Amino acid sequence: MMLGVQANAQENIAIVYLSRTKNTEAVAKLIHDKVGGYLVALEKQDKYPEDYQEIVAQVDRENEEGYLPPLKTKIENLETYNIIFIGFPTWDMQLPPPMKSFLTENDLSDKIIVPFNTNAGFGVGKGFDQLIKLCPDSEVVKGLSVEGGYEKKGVYLSIKGKRKDEVSRKVDNWLKEIGISR
Numbered sequence: 332m333m334l335g336v337q338a339n340a341q342e343n344i345a346i347v348y349l350s351r352t353k354n355t356e357a358v359a360k361l362i363h364d365k366v367g368g369y370l371v372a373l374e375k376q377d378k379y380p381e382d383y384q385e386i387v388a389q390v391d392r393e394n395e396e397g398y399l400p401p402l403k404t405k406i407e408n409l410e411t412y413n414i415i416f417i418g419f420p421t422w423d424m425q426l427p428p429p430m431k432s433f434l435t436e437n438d439l440s441d442k443i444i445v446p447f448n449t450n451a452g453f454g455v456g457k458g459f460d461q462l463i464k465l466c467p468d469s470e471v472v473k474g475l476s477v478e479g480g481y482e483k484k485g486v487y488l489s490i491k492g493k494r495k496d497e498v499s500r501k502v503d504n505w506l507k508e509i510g511i512s513r
């Protein structure tokens with residue numbers, strides 16, 4: 332979809348992302364370098380366990396129960412942003428519970444939502460579809476999904492060095508495709 336959005340006014344853009352091992356953060360920062368705006372990391376009130384197996388078990392449970400963890404992050408003046416980038420890692424082949432919380436507790440109607448994702452090589456799963464369902468009155472544009480880390484195998488931040496340059500080019504092409512430029 333071509334939006335033809337000239338993102339001149341930086342204050343119109345917010346980039347909200349969730350990141351544990353900083354891959355999604357790396358993509359968020361690349362986007363921020365290119366289009367500007369308000370960059371904000373989503374934090375929940377109680378931290379997830381450091382241990383990988385423990386967080387996987389907790390996230391599975393939360394998804395099964397439809398539990399929406401309370402967030403620490405509140406965005407002031409959300410109504411002033413008309414383009415909101417939403418970044419998240421694939422967890423349990425879907426949207427992470429804190430991102431479900433964010434999309435549920437904030438009114439994003441009439442905004443342009445631009446999703447992006449990193450994953451361990453298995454794709455975004457149900458993530459983009461769930462996001463569309465949680466933003467029924469927003470215009471959700473084509474998302475970008477790229478391979479990030481693989482914590483299960485001890486690979487944490489992988490979007491660095493040459494891989495970061497590669498992802499930067501993907502971000503450029505995607506922004507061009509969806510018509511967002513500064």
Ligand SMILES: Cc1cc2nc3c(=O)[nH]c(=O)nc-3n(C[C@H](O)[C@H](O)[C@H](O)COP(=O)(O)O)c2cc1C
Nearest residue numbers: 350351352353354355420423424450451453479480
């Ligand atoms: C709890 C948890 C569940 C995950 N589940 C998946 C998954 O189902 N599929 C996948 O491809 N990657 C999965 N991953 C890997 C992350 O999506 C991947 O490492 C991503 O790049 C992490 O982003 P971050 O560095 O911004 O946290 C999972 C990671 C965690 C911590």
